[in-house]
Amino acid sequence: MTNSYLLPNYARQPVEFVKGESVFLFDSNGEKYLDFTSGIGVANLGYTQPELIAALTEQAGLLWHTPNLYRNSLQEKVAAQLAGSRDMLAFFCNSGTEANEAAIKLIRKHTGKQQIITFDQSFHGRTFGSMSATGQSAVHDGFGSVVEGFVHVPFNDSHALKEAVTEETAAIFLELVQGEGGVVPADDAWLSDVVQLCRTHGLLLAVDEVQTGMGRTGKLYASDVYRIEPDIVTLAKGLGNGIPVGAMLAKRPLAASFSPGTHGSTFGGNKLALSVAAKVVDLIDSPEFLTEVERLGRFSLEYLAEGLKNCRTVTAIRGKGLMLGIEATTDIPQLIASLAEKKLLVLRAGQSVIRLLPPLVISQKELQAGLDIIIETLTKEG
Ligand SMILES: Cc1ncc(COP(=O)(O)O)c(C=O)c1O
Incomplete structure (x- = not known):
């Protein structure tokens, strides 16, 4: 379903998102995705912020x-x-x-x-x-x-x-x-x-x-x-x-x-x-907001470290705040595709890293739900 009038400088996935709501995106078939990309670090306050x-x-x-x-x-x-x-x-x-x-x-x-x-x-x-x-x-x-x-x-x-x-x-x-x-x-x-x-x-x-x-x-x-x-x-x-x-x-x-x-x-x-x-x-720019981002970032690093400690393909987990990277020897495009099938969107960085940039307004529960999908997928595929 490519559009022959667009220059091919982007490798686009054949999915179109047509609606956003807080930390979720909905595709043209009405499927709901948890978004750990924020549109590549853009929608820090999520979608449809009133x-x-x-x-x-x-x-x-x-x-x-x-x-x-x-x-x-x-x-x-x-x-x-x-x-x-x-x-x-x-x-x-x-x-x-x-x-x-x-x-x-x-x-x-x-x-x-x-x-x-x-x-x-x-x-x-x-x-x-x-x-x-x-x-x-x-x-x-x-x-x-x-x-x-x-x-x-x-x-x-x-x-x-x-x-x-x-x-x-x-x-x-x-x-x-x-x-x-x-x-x-x-x-x-x-x-x-x-x-x-x-x-x-x-x-x-x-x-x-x-x-x-x-x-x-x-x-x-x-x-x-x-x-x-x-x-x-x-x-x-x-x-x-x-x-x-x-x-x-x-x-x-x-x-x-x-x-x-x-x-x-x-x-x-x-x-x-x-x-x-x-x-x-x-x-x-409010202390409460930023302190929560910092806390969620620390939580994520600890949660991932614990959940992935026995996963042999993971070589590093790092980041600051809600800018997180998991380096793995697994096939990264394949991993990203598997996560998307499970309705979780993540990004690639470098050759061997998946990058997580969730909206900063994400709750711990939503964050944990996404991290669980990543841990489960990496553990199974690793
Ligand atoms: C650190 C950094 N600088 C500059 C840019 C370029 O920004 P833009 O795509 O808005 O031109 C990016 C985009 O990914 C970036 O991550």
Whole structure:
């Protein structure tokens, strides 16, 4: 049932979801699925969240879009919400890759240098700058010359990182938990070396929180989990809960390098998107909400460790908050298909990992039900 008018750049499953409800999706045959994907880390607040629907419909009846030629108090509001107590300013765009493009431009403009260190197996997006930052050759292959200046080094390897820093280095740019690369968290000791290197050499520290941000790892940002203060943070995915919106936050001293006319986007930060983002941040950035995400994350890691302790195919269980990975020697596409047959949706990451990104509003009971399906399936197939 392929549509010959679509370019074949996605390997789509022959199932269409037509309705969502909290942490569940319903396909066109009315079958109900428990969703451990959140639309790849997007619907952190689940589907059909009433307050988001209210915010969106209210704004839809007022005004959808004004160009960035005029004041936009919704942008001002969301920028303040995202900054919180951090002295950071925001630029709004429409996607993760655009947020990273903005970061790359700001790094180059501010430092006057071109070299940016990024990491093997990282993923930063599909446009040329973000693609070039990405440390996976499969993402570059066939597209000719990449944007110059990116140096990829092994993740969690202090020696390799120190060797890579030169006079020309402008910034270190990383995911704190590599998502697409296999749900690989940064080691604490390595990250202190990263921060120290940035301090010693005057490098900017830029963190891609497109996947880890917006409560996913149990704090608003993974940088809060790791207690670091990056110069630049990029966001998208969960920021609009499904309405396309991205953001780059930058420390105040960088602001002068993004003077009027240096960068922009027609749709970036439009009123429809930002009316939803304002409500999203409101709902996620509360201690009760985030503490529960953290608790559910710990619960999941313990539950999986116990349930899979005798499963010989499982080689690692890891993650932060509700960003979880199970590494296994089993056939991963086959495993994902078996889980989907049991009405549980999960994602792949890297070659050998299933990635779980359940909506953050999931209850422990729902979470446990999904984890039980995974444990049972892996145990049987392993
Ligand atoms: C860490 C990270 N950065 C950037 C991106 C690109 O985001 P988008 O697909 O919205 O351009 C992704 C998407 O998966 C991501 O996981």
